[in-house]
Amino acid sequence: MMKNKIRECLVKIFLYLSRIYFFGEKYECSCCGKKFRRFLNFNYKLPIYNKNIYLETYKNTICPYCLSLPRHRIICEYLNNNINLLKNKKILIFAAERGIKKWLDNRNIKYKTADLYEKADLKIDITDINLKDNSYDVVFCNHVLEHVDNYRKAIEELNRIIATNGVLICSVPIDITLKETMETKNKETKEERKNK
Numbered sequence: 001m002m003k004n005k006i007r008e009c010l011v012k013i014f015l016y017l018s019r020i021y022f023f024g025e026k027y028e029c030s031c032c033g034k035k036f037r038r039f040l041n042f043n044y045k046l047p048i049y050n051k052n053i054y055l056e057t058y059k060n061t062i063c064p065y066c067l068s069l070p071r072h073r074i075i076c077e078y079l080n081n082n083i084n085l086l087k088n089k090k091i092l093i094f095a096a097e098r099g100i101k102k103w104l105d106n107r108n109i110k111y112k113t114a115d116l117y118e119k120a121d122l123k124i125d126i127t128d129i130n131l132k133d134n135s136y137d138v139v140f141c142n143h144v145l146e147h148v149d150n151y152r153k154a155i156e157e158l159n160r161i162i163a164t165n166g167v168l169i170c171s172v173p174i175d176i177t178l179k180e181t182m183e184t185k186n187k188e189t190k191e192e193r194k195n196k
């Protein structure tokens with residue numbers, strides 16, 4: 001707990017200094033709408049990342065204000081052009097990203113967040129969702145399913161809680177050069193996942 005608090009505090013200081021250091025107008029974040037002379041670099045440390053693919057893409061990547069990545073900004077760009085999808089809808093966000101929340105907050109769009117380990121409005125196990133059928137019109141579930149052992153069950157559950165004609169905004173990491181899905185041999189324990 002103490003460790004998390006210290007980390008949170010250090011992140012805040014780091015971001016505060018970054019915003020000053022990267023002050024400028026050249027790049028605008030599609031999530032929070034803030035402008036900077038450049039974004040932060042993103043270091044792909046995990047060995048699963050293919051260095052040939054990511055070598056050039058890790059620079060100038062993270063928004064110093066909302067920490068959004070390109071994958072978050074793509075979603076917000078899409079939403080900018082399809083805002084009617086969200087108007088007067090019941091919205092649920094799994095593992096809510098700061099950038100997506102900023103985009104919704106800036107437009108005064110209400111939503112609920114869900115997470116199994118992190119602080120959220122609802123504590124939900126995505127493979128056994130404690131909600132009624134057709135509970136939400138729009139569900140965000142980005143970069144979650146790759147961490148779930150029984151992801152098929154999770155998809156069934158998402159399908160169950162999303163209303164008829166509802167929308168699922170879902171993404172997972174994909175390397176289109178791979179012929180087969182990479183399955184992690186040693187799954188993370190809940191504690192490992194929680195402490196990330």
Ligand SMILES: [Zn+2]
Pocket residue numbers: 029030031032033034063064065066067068099
């Ligand atoms: Zn941002």
